[in-house]
Amino acid sequence: SIPEPQREAWKRAQAKGFSGKDGFEKELVRHVETTLARSMFNCDEKAAYSATSLAFRDQLILDWNRTQQNQTYRDSKRVYYLSLEFLMGRALDNAMLNIGQKDIAKAGLSELGFRIEDIIGQENDAALGNGGLGRLAACFLDSLASLDFHAWGYGLRYRYGIFKQEIIDGYQVEVPDYWLDFNPWEFPRHDVTVDIQFFGNVRKEAKEQGKEVAIWEGGEIVQAVAYDVPIPGYNTPTTNNLRLWSSKASGGEFDFQKFNNGDYESSVADQQRAETISAVLYPNDNLERGKELRLKQQYFWVAASLHDIVRRFKKSKRDWKQFPDQVAIQLNDTHPTLAIVELQRILVDIEGLKWEEAWDIVTSTFGYTNHTVLPEALEKWPVGLVQHLLPRHLQIIYDINLYFLQQVEKQFPDDRDILRRVSIIEESQPKMVRMAYLAIVGSHKVNGVAELHSDLIKTTIFKDFVEIYGPDKFTNVTNGITPRRWLHQANPRLSELIASKIGGNDFLKDLTKLNKLESLAEDKEFRKEWSEIKYANKVRLAKLIKELTGVTVNPAALFDIQVKRIHEYKRQQLNIFGVIHRYLTLKAMSSEERKKQLPRVSVFGGKAAPGYWMAKQIIHLINAVGSVVNNDADIGDLLKVIFLPDYNVSKAEIITPASDISEHISTAGTEASGTSNMKFVLNGGLIIGTCDGANIEITREIGDNNIFLFGNLSEDVEDLRHAHNYGSHTIDPDLNRVFDEMEKGTFGTPHDFSGMVAAVRHHGDYYLVSDDFHSYIETHKLVDEAYRNQDEWVAKCIVAVARMGFFSSDRCINEYAESIWNVEPLAVKS
Numbered sequence: 001s002i003p004e005p006q007r008e009a010w011k012r013a014q015a016k017g018f019s020g021k022d023g024f025e026k027e028l029v030r031h032v033e034t035t036l037a038r039s040m041f042n043c044d045e046k047a048a049y050s051a052t053s054l055a056f057r058d059q060l061i062l063d064w065n066r067t068q069q070n071q072t073y074r075d076s077k078r079v080y081y082l083s084l085e086f087l088m089g090r091a092l093d094n095a096m097l098n099i100g101q102k103d104i105a106k107a108g109l110s111e112l113g114f115r116i117e118d119i120i121g122q123e124n125d126a127a128l129g130n131g132g133l134g135r136l137a138a139c140f141l142d143s144l145a146s147l148d149f150h151a152w153g154y155g156l157r158y159r160y161g162i163f164k165q166e167i168i169d170g171y172q173v174e175v176p177d178y179w180l181d182f183n184p185w186e187f188p189r190h191d192v193t194v195d196i197q198f199f200g201n202v203r204k205e206a207k208e209q210g211k212e213v214a215i216w217e218g219g220e221i222v223q224a225v226a227y228d229v230p231i232p233g234y235n236t237p238t239t240n241n242l243r244l245w246s247s248k249a250s251g252g253e254f255d256f257q258k259f260n261n262g263d264y265e266s267s268v269a270d271q272q273r274a275e276t277i278s279a280v281l282y283p284n285d286n287l288e289r290g291k292e293l294r295l296k297q298q299y300f301w302v303a304a305s306l307h308d309i310v311r312r313f314k315k316s317k318r319d320w321k322q323f324p325d326q327v328a329i330q331l332n333d334t335h336p337t338l339a340i341v342e343l344q345r346i347l348v349d350i351e352g353l354k355w356e357e358a359w360d361i362v363t364s365t366f367g368y369t370n371h372t373v374l375p376e377a378l379e380k381w382p383v384g385l386v387q388h389l390l391p392r393h394l395q396i397i398y399d400i401n402l403y404f405l406q407q408v409e410k411q412f413p414d415d416r417d418i419l420r421r422v423s424i425i426e427e428s429q430p431k432m433v434r435m436a437y438l439a440i441v442g443s444h445k446v447n448g449v450a451e452l453h454s455d456l457i458k459t460t461i462f463k464d465f466v467e468i469y470g471p472d473k474f475t476n477v478t479n480g481i482t483p484r485r486w487l488h489q490a491n492p493r494l495s496e497l498i499a500s501k502i503g504g505n506d507f508l509k510d511l512t513k514l515n516k517l518e519s520l521a522e523d524k525e526f527r528k529e530w531s532e533i534k535y536a537n538k539v540r541l542a543k544l545i546k547e548l549t550g551v552t553v554n555p556a557a558l559f560d561i562q563v564k565r566i567h568e569y570k571r572q573q574l575n576i577f578g579v580i581h582r583y584l585t586l587k588a589m590s591s592e593e594r595k596k597q598l599p600r601v602s603v604f605g606g607k608a609a610p611g612y613w614m615a616k617q618i619i620h621l622i623n624a625v626g627s628v629v630n631n632d633a634d635i636g637d638l639l640k641v642i643f644l645p646d647y648n649v650s651k652a653e654i655i656t657p658a659s660d661i662s663e664h665i666s667t668a669g670t671e672a673s674g675t676s677n678m679k680f681v682l683n684g685g686l687i688i689g690t691c692d693g694a695n696i697e698i699t700r701e702i703g704d705n706n707i708f709l710f711g712n713l714s715e716d717v718e719d720l721r722h723a724h725n726y727g728s729h730t731i732d733p734d735l736n737r738v739f740d741e742m743e744k745g746t747f748g749t750p751h752d753f754s755g756m757v758a759a760v761r762h763h764g765d766y767y768l769v770s771d772d773f774h775s776y777i778e779t780h781k782l783v784d785e786a787y788r789n790q791d792e793w794v795a796k797c798i799v800a801v802a803r804m805g806f807f808s809s810d811r812c813i814n815e816y817a818e819s820i821w822n823v824e825p826l827a828v829k830s
């Protein structure tokens with residue numbers, strides 16, 4: 001650091017950031033003219049976006065520096081959130097709002113000739129995630145900073161995020177996402193690098209007093225380079241850090257020796273192989289495929305992160321015993337589980353601690369969040385692959401397992417089978433490492449993400465572990481969403497209306513304050529303003545629909561929306577079968593009768609994993625139904641079916657505020673929580689849903705007369721499935737009619753969708769589509785009826801919003817802080 005005598009000069013020269021509109025304009029023009037080397041004669045919207053972002057980034061980084069210095073100085077316990085996915089979306093709007101300068105930017109941009117919406121719209125989404133799991137991580141970062149927690153996120157800087165989805169002839173086509181072509185929100189830290197080792201061998205070396213150490217040598221080294229992304233809190237100077245690692249060949253760009261010898265191709269091969277590690281995000285949600293590159297990504301990222309965390313801890317010269325008092329690491333799903341093994345390796349092999357002492361430190365440091373009970377999503381790695389890639393880690397896993405099984409054996413001396421069931425190594429062909437079990441054994445707390453889900457993991461997939469550790473190790477933290485992005489930013493007019501009625505903006509930091517709205521539900525004038533805002537939001541979505549699909553929809557119709565990853569368990573097929581049923585019903589009516597029907601727009605959106613055939617069929621069917629229904633003159637505005645391509649965070653910000661009803665209709669017991677359910681209700685839309693995930697708690701909070709529930713309960717699912725397979729499975733007659741129509745070729749060539757039909761009719765209907773169909777259709781009739789009475793409908797929406805305070809990610813983060821991390825917030829001192 002700078003010596004004392006020079007610090008005065010340093011302080012005089014310190015950057016101050018801009019203030020006011022004039023200050024902002026000056027900074028913007030400076031960036032256009034110097035950083036971007038442009039002028040008023042060639043400054044397009046992209047350049048104006050870049051310059052605006054750079055001006056705000058400068059602002060953020062001053063707070064970021066202060067926060068980091070403050071946190072280092074105070075040296076209090078930090079939280080590290082390890083997530084392979086951060087679905088951040090756009091940063092500029094969020095930064096402007098969180099630091100409270102959006103009005104200034106709006107006025108300044110307007111004076112300089114730009115509309116702020118156009119400028120915001122220039123930004124690429126940072127789409128480093130698949131769905132709810134990645135977006136949850138992003139909401140958590142917002143809350144951690146807004147609540148003044150000392151916290152860092154660690155992830156991977158994928159060169160390609162989730163693919164862009166195009167719809168061609170009704171089919172999903174995946175296109176690469178070039179999001180990094182200009183990204184002003186990251187700071188490359190070429191000085192912060194870590195060498196990461198792969199492959200090689202392990203040798204034991206004798207030490208004094210008969211001790212042995214393991215030496216891992218050989219193999220290859222890849223370099224991790226840090227990229228830092230500032231995370232601004234709302235209405236606080238706290239600006240935390242998200243550190244993303246990028247992979248690079250160690251030892252320079254490429255092999256000059258080979259290059260000089262004319263071997264051009266192989267001179268860059270090493271570099272390319274190294275860079276592949278952080279090149280692409282795996283596009284699966286709730287599905288694990290054992291690919292070597294994925295395991296490489298996981299180790300690369302956790303090893304770099306742990307190295308960083310340990311380096312920071314060692315600076316404080318504390319005793320290792322204090323590590324868990326300084327460090328809490330949260331594992332977002334099992335993807336970072338190798339961090340447990342890596343920390344044990346660092347402590348034992350490198351720092352020379354005894355096994356037991358190290359293991360105490362490790363288990364006190366980690367917490368593990370489970371996000372799914374779906375068997376196909378539970379991560380397992382072939383022992384042979386781990387052995388090849390990480391030979392020392394496999395030994396450590398075996399030792400962890402040995403000590404764990406010895407303990408279990410002592411506890412249950414008469415139960416041989418339990419050892420087989422809970423072993424971290426599955427004795428299959430080939431043998432597999434069960435990552436969830438490793439995560440449980442290596443953590444002090446395990447949590448699910450909604451009450452039902454947390455109960456389910458305790459009684460199904462982790463039942464034996466509850467017997468072993470007792471129930472206290474297992475807990476629930478129901479998910480939440482940040483009201484800053486999902487209300488204030490996505491729905492500015494509603495946020496403003498609420499603020500004007502309940503005495504200001506405080507609800508954005510304490511969402512329970514929304515309860516003051518409840519008394520306004522019967523206020524006619526208020527309801528009118530509320531409805532006008534909903535209508536304007538629907539007009540905004542109708543415009544987007546027109547732009548993206550060419551279809552004109554009527555904003556006065558009931559907007560029925562299902563946007564999320566496409567998955568059989570989420571049952572978009574149930575929804576589209578219901579839409580076909582509605583279409584057939586309308587077609588069978590006289591034109592007089594039709595005139596009495598309520599017009600509806602059914603909107604779908606979401607990506608299918610590229611290798612998931614059935615999910616892609618579902619997308620195809622939705623589009624096929626759309627092209628028939630939307631062009632049927634008998635139907636007109638009574639029904640429109642829309643598939644919005646390339647659903648992502650920034651589109652969600654437009655879609656969510658425009659819904660009247662949204663669909664959260666997973667087979668009971670399959671959706672761990674869901675978070676878009678919370679976003680839709682918070683934006684004044686009602687939901688139709690099953691008794692699953694967080695729907696249950698939403699119902700408890702908002703009241704069962706403000707939600708449309710249907711379908712079988714999770715406790716009945718197993719019996720129903722059993723009956724399908726071993727008894728007779730009668731298909732709902734209305735659904736049969738839908739299937740007959742599909743088979744006839746009403747929506748394409750006959751038998752185009754025979755796989756989807758067969759899944760229900762002949763292959764056991766695993767997702768209970770037929771069992772729930774009748775109750776689904778009947779419940780939609782109730783929705784139509786309720787919507788006809790707009791006064792009551794709007795009152796329901798207002799009451800529901802008033803009662804949504806619980807679902808803020810701030811509440812959620814406070815629960816983690818208290819019951820898992822044992823940390824307190826500490827505001828930045830000025």
Ligand code: GLS
Pocket residue numbers: 131132133134136285286287371372377449479671672673674675693
């Ligand atoms: C998920 C679950 O499927 C969602 O229900 C949950 O809301 C989310 C965040 O906890 O995690 N698990 C997963 O693998 N992808 C998800 O979105």
